[in-house]
Amino acid sequence: MADEEVVVLGFWPSTYGTRATIALDEKGVKYEYREEDLSNKSSLLLQMNPVLIHNGKPVCESLIIVQYVDEIWRDKAPLLPSDPYQRARVRFWADFIDKKVFDAGKKLWSTKGEEHEAAKKEFIEILTQLEGEIGDKPYFGGERFGFLDIALITFYSWFYAFETFGNFRLEAECPNPKLIAWAKRCMQKDSVCKTLPDHKKVYESVIGMKKMFGME
Template sequence: SNKSPLLLEMNPINKQIPVLIHNGKPVCESLIIVQYIDEVWNDKSPLLPSDPYQRAQARFWADFVDKKVYGAARKVWSTKGEEQEAGKKEFLEILKTLEVELGDKPYFGGETFGYVDLSLITFYSWFHAYEVFGNINIEAECPKIIT
């Protein structure tokens, strides 16, 4: 295995990154790490809303991004033919669903950058690659997601 002893010690279940080690204790998985950071340092600039319902909604949409976007996007850049076409359709449908949720707000949480925005930003940085590999125009299909 090419996995470091530290990784195997800190994340023995999934044996993968990311792992945040804070005060000698591991916190694993991207969205869980972000929630942890928000809880520990939320007096600085909270990512999750204080209202329990709005917080639950933010978690729902971040989970949607986490579970849906990568799988569909992977089909766009790693397949060809009918499978790629299906992946492109699925990917754009997911982005359109997110665009409806975004509405006319500048960020998913309203006026400030938050948890859902952060969950999507890692995929956003790859949009150009998805466009090239999939021969799609995300800005034309989902302009609100791009801006």
């Protein structure tokens, strides 16, 4: 509606904030994006707690935001399946992604020695499990890009950093051709390619974080 106000508060490297903008773009919703400095939070960010503000009301947590967007703008193509069992399955895997992918990836650039080797093994196993879930489908939900694709694709711009600090390449060390093909397919979508940051810029950001926290 013309009188709606939609604001997204984000931080460019965030794997979570970008979910909101992808969902909104998929629905064709106009919104204002405001880049936030997490080391110097604005009063609005402190008050609203990112990421989405709809007509002055805050909606928090990225997966909840994507579900909210899907429910509010019902006249557009759905992001979640209509079947209750399939919806439950999608939510299970989205929760799996949130609990597993970032933490395992972080260990690749923040640990050393045996812990680092264990993190590498864990990360590859996680992606292998996700590859098993997508199977031969173009997208996790089938023929159409949806909720679970949004949940995972925002990590793709971090894969270069994960691989570089982990000293491995996914194509060489785990059977992920389907997952990589899926990621490239997602990157062909305007909602994704215009939102995700450049992978080398993310890598440089991680180097900065390592320096900040004395992890060099």
